[in-house]
Amino acid sequence: AQSVTQPDIHITVSEGASLELRCNYSYGATPYLFWYVQSPGQGLQLLLKYFSGDTLVQGIKGFEAEFKRSQSSFNLRKPSVHWSDAAEYFCAVGGSAAGNKLTFGGGTRVLVKP
Amino acid sequence: DAGVIQSPRHEVTEMGQEVTLRCKPISGHNSLFWYRQTMMRGLELLIYFNNNVPIDDSGMPEDRFSAKMPNASFSTLKIQPSEPRDSAVYFCASRLPPGSSYNEQFFGPGTRLTVL
Numbered sequence: 015a016q017s018v019t020q021p022d023i024h025i026t027v028s029e030g031a032s033l034e035l036r037c038n039y040s041y042g043a044t045p046y047l048f049w050y051v052q053s054p055g056q057g058l059q060l061l062l063k064y065f066s067g068d069t070l071v072q073g074i075k076g077f078e079a080e081f082k083r084s085q086s087s088f089n090l091r092k093p094s095v096h097w098s099d100a101a102e103y104f105c106a107v108g109g110s111a112a113g114n115k116l117t118f119g120g121g122t123r124v125l126v127k128p
Numbered sequence: 129d130a131g132v133i134q135s136p137r138h139e140v141t142e143m144g145q146e147v148t149l150r151c152k153p154i155s156g157h158n159s160l161f162w163y164r165q166t167m168m169r170g171l172e173l174l175i176y177f178n179n180n181v182p183i184d185d186s187g188m189p190e191d192r193f194s195a196k197m198p199n200a201s202f203s204t205l206k207i208q209p210s211e212p213r214d215s216a217v218y219f220c221a222s223r224l225p226p227g228s229s230y231n232e233q234f235f236g237p238g239t240r241l242t243v244l
Contacts, residue, residue: 048232057132057219057235104171115161115184116233118171 016041018107018119026125027095035090035122037105047088048106048116049079058104064088075099100126132236134220140242146208149239152201153222161233162195162205163219171219177203178225210243217241 017040027033039045046065050058062073069081079090088105102123108116133152141147153160161176175185180197188195192211197203207214217240221233 050235057237058221059235060232063232115173115176117173120170 016045016107016117018105018117020103020105020119020122022122023120024123024125026127028127029097030094033090033092033095033099033124035103035105035124037088037090037119038086039088039105039107040086041107041109043109045107046109047079047081048108049073049077049088049090050104050106050118051075052102052104052121054101061090061103095124095126097126097128100124132220132222132234134218134236134239136239137237138240138242140244141210142244143211144209145243146206147210147214147241147243149205149218149220149241151203151205151220151236153203153220154234155201156224157222157234158200158225159223159233160197160203161221161223162203163221165217165219165238166215174205207241210241212243215241215243 019038021036048063049061051061052058061077062071062079064071064081072078077090077092079088081088102121104121105119106116132154135150139147159178162174163171164174165171172187174187175195176183177197180200193207195205217238219238220236223233
């Protein structure tokens with residue numbers, strides 16, 4: 015069965031500092047990996063996705079993520095955080111072997127200090 | 129494109145009442161998903177449809193929950209009778225047909241349900 019673990023429930027970061035959110039997955043085939051962001055009271059918005067090819071993927075809002083197959087990880091990064099990045103971030107895994115369903119991690123809530 | 133549309137955005141009801149949540153997927157998307165989000169359980173997949181046909185409803189909590197997709201542009205999630213533990217945010221998402229290169233799902237804004 016597929017699963018996603020986001021080890022950090024909360025992260026606090028100062029504005030302008032770098033951010034890294036961890037994501038580890040378990041999947042029996044080639045995974046499709048996603049990061050979504052949810053602002054308070056909003057739905058989930060896709061930040062970036064990985065299907066194949068270059069293991070470093072660029073997304074919207076200055077985010078990037080790196081797929082490391084050997085570590086079963088897909089960590090999200092941003093070099094300089096803005097106050098508007100305060101939100102909850104979800105990692106998800108899916109693929110054709112999963113019947114096109116996505117499995118989401120528990121989420122990491124990011125708080126940005128001024 | 130207006131994106132995935134959900135209604136109502138907020139619903140407050142009393143225990144025992146019937147609740148119907150509605151979703152309009154993005155035009156051309158043939159897969160539709162219903163999720164429930166709570167603090168305790170996070171984001172859970174309840175049911176999903178391909179081409180209006182329910183494919184996997186293993187996430188539906190119990191018989192009080194039912195979902196339909198009568199056509200490609202509309203789906204409902206019904207709870208009857210509702211209970212306080214059903215209070216949550218319910219999301220609808222849609223995506224391109226299976227077999228497309230991408231599994232990306234597009235989410236609606238959600239319906240916040242409160243059962244008193």
